[in-house]
Amino acid sequence: MTARRLKVMTGLTLLIIAALFVLLPIYWLIAASTKSTGVLFSSNTFVPSGFASLGRNISALFGFQGDLFRDWIVNSVVYSVVTSCLVVYVASLTGYTLAKFKFVGRGALLATVIGSLMIPSSVLIIPLFILERSLSLSNSYEGVILPLIVSPFVVYFMSFYAEGAVPTSLIDAGRVDGAGELRIFHKIAIPAMTPGLVTMFLITFIGTWNNYFLPLVLLQNGDKYPLTVGLSIWFTDIYSSGVSQPLYPEVILGSLVSILPMLVLFPFLQRYVARGLTLGALGGE
Amino acid sequence: MKVQQSEGGARPPGTGGGTGQDRGRAPQRLRLVRRPSVIAAAEQGRGRPARIPLTMVTPFVVLFGFFFVLPLIYSLVKSTTSDVSGAFTGFTNYSYVLQLGEFWQGVVRMIYFGVIQVTVMIVLALLLALFLDSPYCRGRRFFSVVYFLPFAVPGVIAAIMWGFLFSPQLDVLLHVPQDLGMASGPVNPLGGSAILYAIMLIVTWEATGYNMTIYLTGLSSVTRDVIEAARLDGCSEWRIAWRIKIPLLRPTIIFTIILSIIGTLQLFNEPEIINSLTTLPAGYTPNLLIYQTAFTDGNIPIAAAESVVLAVIIIVASVAFFRIVRRRDARGWGTARPPRRATEPVRLEQAGAAS
Numbered sequence: 001m002t003a004r005r006l007k008v009m010t011g012l013t014l015l016i017i018a019a020l021f022v023l024l025p026i027y028w029l030i031a032a033s034t035k036s037t038g039v040l041f042s043s044n045t046f047v048p049s050g051f052a053s054l055g056r057n058i059s060a061l062f063g064f065q066g067d068l069f070r071d072w073i074v075n076s077v078v079y080s081v082v083t084s085c086l087v088v089y090v091a092s093l094t095g096y097t098l099a100k101f102k103f104v105g106r107g108a109l110l111a112t113v114i115g116s117l118m119i120p121s122s123v124l125i126i127p128l129f130i131l132e133r134s135l136s137l138s139n140s141y142e143g144v145i146l147p148l149i150v151s152p153f154v155v156y157f158m159s160f161y162a163e164g165a166v167p168t169s170l171i172d173a174g175r176v177d178g179a180g181e182l183r184i185f186h187k188i189a190i191p192a193m194t195p196g197l198v199t200m201f202l203i204t205f206i207g208t209w210n211n212y213f214l215p216l217v218l219l220q221n222g223d224k225y226p227l228t229v230g231l232s233i234w235f236t237d238i239y240s241s242g243v244s245q246p247l248y249p250e251v252i253l254g255s256l257v258s259i260l261p262m263l264v265l266f267p268f269l270q271r272y273v274a275r276g277l278t279l280g281a282l283g284g285e
Numbered sequence: 286m287k288v289q290q291s292e293g294g295a296r297p298p299g300t301g302g303g304t305g306q307d308r309g310r311a312p313q314r315l316r317l318v319r320r321p322s323v324i325a326a327a328e329q330g331r332g333r334p335a336r337i338p339l340t341m342v343t344p345f346v347v348l349f350g351f352f353f354v355l356p357l358i359y360s361l362v363k364s365t366t367s368d369v370s371g372a373f374t375g376f377t378n379y380s381y382v383l384q385l386g387e388f389w390q391g392v393v394r395m396i397y398f399g400v401i402q403v404t405v406m407i408v409l410a411l412l413l414a415l416f417l418d419s420p421y422c423r424g425r426r427f428f429s430v431v432y433f434l435p436f437a438v439p440g441v442i443a444a445i446m447w448g449f450l451f452s453p454q455l456d457v458l459l460h461v462p463q464d465l466g467m468a469s470g471p472v473n474p475l476g477g478s479a480i481l482y483a484i485m486l487i488v489t490w491e492a493t494g495y496n497m498t499i500y501l502t503g504l505s506s507v508t509r510d511v512i513e514a515a516r517l518d519g520c521s522e523w524r525i526a527w528r529i530k531i532p533l534l535r536p537t538i539i540f541t542i543i544l545s546i547i548g549t550l551q552l553f554n555e556p557e558i559i560n561s562l563t564t565l566p567a568g569y570t571p572n573l574l575i576y577q578t579a580f581t582d583g584n585i586p587i588a589a590a591e592s593v594v595l596a597v598i599i600i601v602a603s604v605a606f607f608r609i610v611r612r613r614d615a616r617g618w619g620t621a622r623p624p625r626r627a628t629e630p631v632r633l634e635q636a637g638a639a640s
Contacts, residue, residue, distance in 0.1 A: 007421045015424070018413065019431045022494065025446040026434070032449070045450075045457045094345040101338035109342060116353060118600050120551045122572050123592040126579045127356035127363065147352040155345060181337050210439035212554050213572075217580075228441045235445050236561040252449070255442045262437040267430045270498075274433070277495070278502035278537075 026263070033057060033253040040248055057249040061257070064250055069257075071223050072230040076209055076258070078141060079226055083148045084204040088197050090149055095158025096189050100171060110159065116152045121213060129217050138218050144226075147218075148208060154200050157276070161196040162189065199276035202269055206262065227258040364589035378590035387568035388591060392550075392598060394481065395570055399549035402485040407542060410493045411534075414500035415526045429501055432494035440491060444558035447487045451475050451562070475563045487555050492548075496541045503537045504530060539610050543603050550599050571595045 031048040032040060036056065039049050061069055097103075098110055128147055132138040137146070166189045174184040190197070212228045219225055225233070231254050238246045367374045382388055413432060417425050435443065453459045453471035462468040474483040507530065515525050531538075553572040556565060560573070568574030575595065579588035 004421070008423060011416055011419075011421050012423050015413075015416070015422070015428050019428060022431055022434060022490070025443070025450055025490070026438075028450060029446055041454055045455060090344050090348070094342050097338045097341040101341075103338040105339070109346070112349075116349075118547070118603060119353075119357065120547070120572075120592070120596050120599050122551060122553070122575050123360050123596045124353060124356040126575070126585065126588055126592065127359035128352065129579075130585065131356060131359065146348065150345075150348050150352045152349075152353075181341065185341070206437060210441075212439065212441045217576075228439045231445065232441050232558055235448070235558065239561045251445065255445050259438050259442055263434060266434060266437045270430050270433055273436070274498045274502045277499050278506075 026259075029252060029256045029259075033249070033256050035249070037246060037248045040252075053249075054253075057253045061250045061253045064247070065222075068222060068230070069250075069254060072225055072227045073257070075141075075224060076226040076228075079144055079148075079211075079215070080205045080208040082141075083145050083208045084201045086145070086149045087151045087154055087204045088201050091151055091154035091200065092158045092162070092190065092193055092197055093185060094155045095160075096162040096166065096185060096193070098155075098159040099162040100166065100168065100189075113152045113155050113159075117156065125214055125217050128214075132218060139221050139224055141224070143218050144215050144224075147214065148211070151204065154204060157200060158193070158196065162193055165196060166192045195272075196276075199272045202273050203276050206273070209262065227254070231255055231258060360589045360593055363586050364593050366586050368584045368586040378586050379594065381587065382590045382594050385591075388571060388574055388594070390566075391568045391571045391574050392595075395550050395552060398481060398485060398552070399546055402488055403542060403545040403549060405485075406489045406493050406545065407496060407538065409489070410496035410541075411500055411531070411538070413493070413497045414504060415530060417497075417501055418504045418530070419522050419526075421522070429498065433498045434494065435491045436495045436498070438491070440554040441558055443491050444487055444555040447483070447490070448475075448558060448562050451483055475559065480559065480563065480565065484552075484555050484559060488549075488552070492545070496545075499537060499541055500534055503534050507533050539607070543606060546602055546606060547599055550595065550602065571598075 028046060031046055034051070034054040034057070035043060035049040036053050039053065043049060098106060098113075124147075129138060132143045137143040170188050170192070171184055174188050179187070209226075210228065211226070212232065215226050215229050216232075219229065222230065222233075231251060234247045234251045234254065238248060238251065364378050365373055365375055367377070413428075416422055417429055422428075438446075450456045450458075451474040453473055459472045459474070463471055473479065474486075511529060512525055515529060520528070551572055552570045553576070556569050556573055557576075559565065560569070565573075567577065571591070572595070575588050575591045578584050578591060
């Protein structure tokens, strides 16, 4: 019994140390967002300062260069919501068709989707920039969203998810009743695949929210930036010479604002996200 | 099917198996057999015009063609042209890239990075998942959520947070070794060769929980019976982990390692952010070099050649890793093994003696 207790306590101690390591930078971000630049350098790193400076930082952040920061929040929301909706719709339609129909080119399409998982994004992003510039698509919402709709991973996931989730007998029942294939997809397949769709929506949403390389390359105007690109540019400004007033409070509070909604929601969403990751991993066999 | 066709009268008389008797009653029987044949065809997903599934995959295929295949082809074409005249130059750019020291230093740096960081991360993730799955764990749900949190933090923001924490003016923890008399000054994680390890720490912070979550969900789908039986037989938790859980997770572990290899070779966000805190050597990672070549130097053909070479390296590395573990399968590392021969006859004898 005591040996068991020792194991429990040792394990718990190690788990707590690991949890502190994970929470350390997030806690620091919260503490630092309550400090002015002066206090940031003179006070203890991990002791918060007070609500007065937090309020000043908030108005500084949202007042900097007009509504720039608010624009970035809106942009991040637009990119993430629109992209995830479209990815989930297009990928589930494609995945369902791959799983439930036999047609010429099915094998080739499936092989292409799986093969494209290995192509690194940098091969695509630079030519995308040139392609979009020549079509005057760059620097626009569509320019960021359209390439992100192409998600081979979600298509691949949905193809084996649909296989098990949509009963073929239900599809046949729909056909016997004379429903068209698209109607069957909307009325039968989508409801049957809802858990998988929710999971893929969340994973795509987080992926788009966190995306950096693609918008960095495709966007030049500050008012189209998502939070990641905007904050990284402010961060770079702090350390480049010739900046009159370093943007420490803005970058710190801005980073906190950009991750807070997801951190708060995450305990509730975690299960759905985890399921998708694991199914993806097992399907990879 | 054959019979139905002949009855339908589609074929010239006398060619099929249909007898004269059948032919006389064909119109009436036709209706009776048609319906099941439609259902049978529907079950196969055939029978409907072939253009329907093709129409349904069209949105994806068009977008894929335009935003994936086209850029890929563009990269391949552009990489064989001159950056000055735009004329076709064959493999000139490739031979330049293949001899480009900066590029290969970046590749080698990332291989070194991956060997250390991926190993540490996968081992940590596996240990955490196995412990959270063991009966000695308290607070499983709480810890599994906390460890997964960094997945919701963009890599850029993680790098910004750690970047601040790596500044000796901002972080008291970096002064602790000095205060204890173990160092002559504050620790500077962004000085000299320490940077690579500082970036490893950021990436490990970001991705350990992600991998742990994959393992933990994988473990929760393992049948409990086997593990309970092993426990009743007096197996220690270590033994259960090593002999049952890890072999069952093996395909998942291989998958996560391949994903990590791909991610490491493409490392960009974290070094790009750290680059503004300190000056990294040019081409610190292959992707940073490609970005600099394309946008700082404005040399798209060379950048395209670099990105194609990187893609080939990534594909070769993934496939090579997969091949190596496959070959190891033959020798049986971490795979569920049947009982050793030595023990089997003994059991049989015992069974024989008992009966």
